[in-house]
Amino acid sequence: xxxxxxxxxxxxxxSLALDDGSDTTSLRPAxxxxxxxxxxxxxxxxxxxxxPDREGLIRTPSRVARAYAExxxxxxxxxxxxxKTVFNERYDEVVLLRDIEFHSxxxxxxxxxxxxxxxxxxxxxxxxxxxxxxxxxEGFARRPQVQERLTTQIAAALMEALNPVxxxxxxxxxxxxxxxxxAKKPGSIMVTSALRGIFKDNPPSRNEIxxxxxxxxxxxx
Numbered sequence: 330x331x332x333x334x335x336x337x338x339x340x341x342x343x344s345l346a347l348d349d350g351s352d353t354t355s356l357r358p359a360x361x362x363x364x365x366x367x368x369x370x371x372x373x374x375x376x377x378x379x380x381p382d383r384e385g386l387i388r389t390p391s392r393v394a395r396a397y398a399e400x401x402x403x404x405x406x407x408x409x410x411x412x413k414t415v416f417n418e419r420y421d422e423v424v425l426l427r428d429i430e431f432h433s434x435x436x437x438x439x440x441x442x443x444x445x446x447x448x449x450x451x452x453x454x455x456x457x458x459x460x461x462x463x464x465x466x467e468g469f470a471r472r473p474q475v476q477e478r479l480t481t482q483i484a485a486a487l488m489e490a491l492n493p494v495x496x497x498x499x500x501x502x503x504x505x506x507x508x509x510x511x512a513k514k515p516g517s518i519m520v521t522s523a524l525r526g527i528f529k530d531n532p533p534s535r536n537e538i539x540x541x542x543x544x545x546x547x548x549x550x
Contacts (some may be wrong), residue, residue, distance in 0.1 A: 336362075363391075420452055423537070423541060430443075435506045444500060455492065499526060
């Protein structure tokens with residue numbers, strides 16, 4: 330493969346200026362206000378005509394608060410920290426981790442979307458531990474998200490931390506916000522991609538990485 334030349338205690342405290350994946354400098358830790366979530370869930374139950382004090386619901390606000398704390402755990406970390414420990418290796422072929430399972434919450438409806446991420450980079454003398462790629466995906470996924478942003482954040486983080494010749498991320502996911510409500514189209518899968526460096530600029534390299542990601546499926550661009 331050819332190389333190119335050159336190279337506060339409230340959750341609202343988190344700033345994510347990453348719509349295009351080009352800026353990750355504003356990520357800051359946040360804490361989860363469990364009591365506030367509990368009060369909000371109780372109000373939701375009352376608003377839909379339920380009795381939050383009945384046996385089946387009395388502990389629901391607490392359960393939901395703890396569930397949100399787990400699902401939003403990525404807000405308390407900067408996922409790029411997983412790329413801090415690197416190794417110098419004279420390896421100049423593709424590094425690919427395929428089928429990384431993840432789940433996240435659609436920020437428009439706070440309903441889950443889940444699927445698989447395929448993450449790759451072409452090193453320029455620096456590699457990272459394989460498990461760190463999975464942790465990178467998990468860190469960006471565990472927060473209110475949209476799939477497009479999640480895809481570009483992962484690719485941008487790889488480019489920033491590793492300075493590789495190229496980086497790529499493809500995500501395939503099912504969104505419950507359109508499978509169980511709204512359009513109600515179960516089985517539909519959303520595919521997003523973010524290609525950087527040689528994978529974006531060089532068509533043969535782009536075709537190679539997409540073919541590797543999709544395995545026996547033929548990639549076309």
